[in-house]
Amino acid sequence: MLDCYMSWDEEYTILMAHKLKDYAIRWIEEPLMPEFYDGYRRLKDILNPMGILVTGGEHEFTHYGFRELIEKNCVNILQPDIGRTGGITAFKKICAMASAYNIPVIPHGSGCVPYHAVISSTVSPIAEYIDVYADGGSPHFIHEPIPINGFVEVADTPGFGYELNPELSTGVKPVPIW
Ligand SMILES: [Mg+2]
Known part of the structure; x- marks a missing residue:
């Protein structure tokens, strides 16, 4: 593709x-x-x-x-x-x-x-699926579902299961995900 x-x-x-x-x-x-x-x-x-x-x-x-x-x-x-x-x-x-x-x-x-x-x-x-960890940086969100054998499990928690990555407030450069 x-x-x-x-x-x-x-x-x-x-x-x-x-x-x-x-x-x-x-x-x-x-x-x-x-x-x-x-x-x-x-x-x-x-x-x-x-x-x-x-x-x-x-x-x-x-x-x-x-x-x-x-x-x-x-x-x-x-x-x-x-x-x-x-x-x-x-x-x-x-x-x-x-x-x-x-x-x-x-x-x-x-x-x-x-x-x-x-x-x-x-x-x-x-x-x-885009590997947000490929560059070794910190993604914007934590709890990113990672595929296992081609399948992902999604959370049933609010906000689609996302939480903001607290590392972003410490000056760590995020990896763009979009
Ligand atoms: Mg495209």
Whole structure:
């Protein structure tokens, strides 16, 4: 899976899809700027027959952009960032729209909030995991669920189970998690 973070154009995405065709690319994520819906649709038409899915939506703000992505048949998987779209309420709206079109929703980002959202969604088969401890720094929150054999357990405590990391008040530099 290749996360391209809005940094390619149509021509370059097609070129890369051909150059990487022997590497079993499962999906190409957010290759274009988020509002370039027609470009996403054209890429999907070209890449899907090659066995490559097109995903996007991480930089949509509110659920309205997801209506565009769905109605214009732009992507195979919707990937809202729950914070950018408007929280759990907006995520539920996106999942409701997606369910009517049989489009999976795999939210951007890892941590307690997307894990709770995925567990509560009938259209979200997997969650993303970002190793917040990889750089050896101090994450913003403690009690971060860590996957074991590909699965996480979420807490039933308030605030999605998060607590602010007290080390942050001692001048320890946090590791960005978003
Ligand atoms: Mg992403």
